[in-house]
Amino acid sequence: MQKFKAVQRHNPLDPEAPNKFYASPVYTASMDLKELSDEVAEKSSLTRGDCYNVIQNFLSSMKKALNKGYIVKLDDLGTFRTTLSSTGVETADELSSGNIRKARIRFSPADELKGMLTSMKFAKKEG
Numbered sequence: 001m002q003k004f005k006a007v008q009r010h011n012p013l014d015p016e017a018p019n020k021f022y023a024s025p026v027y028t029a030s031m032d033l034k035e036l037s038d039e040v041a042e043k044s045s046l047t048r049g050d051c052y053n054v055i056q057n058f059l060s061s062m063k064k065a066l067n068k069g070y071i072v073k074l075d076d077l078g079t080f081r082t083t084l085s086s087t088g089v090e091t092a093d094e095l096s097s098g099n100i101r102k103a104r105i106r107f108s109p110a111d112e113l114k115g116m117l118t119s120m121k122f123a124k125k126e127g
Contacts, residue, residue, distance in 0.1 A: 003125045026125045066105065078109040
């Protein structure tokens with residue numbers, strides 16, 4: 001069950017409007033790669049070390065693919081792709097790599113993963 005808390009925020013589109021309270025998730029912990037490897041190992045015939053190695057190699061391969069300009073599709077998980085933020089120029093010939101301000105990695109969850117959200121239960125954190 002996902003816990004949430006009330007967080008007061010202002011409306012950036014209307015600075016004069018009074019602040020309102022919005023739901024914000026409460027994160028109870030984080031799971032690192034070793035813990036994730038333990039979870040996967042419990043459900044398979046592989047050891048934690050095997051799982052850890054597979055995940056590390058997968059991440060290395062994914063970085064290479066994204067760096068080559070590939071979109072990485074992971075079936076029921078979703079899709080990873082790079083996006084760019086750049087300054088605008090008047091003509092296409094003026095555009096160069098110097099205009100790129102920031103590169104990001106975007107993740108778009110697959111329908112099955114997004115579907116998990118529709119059945120998620122919520123509870124307000126007390127205190």
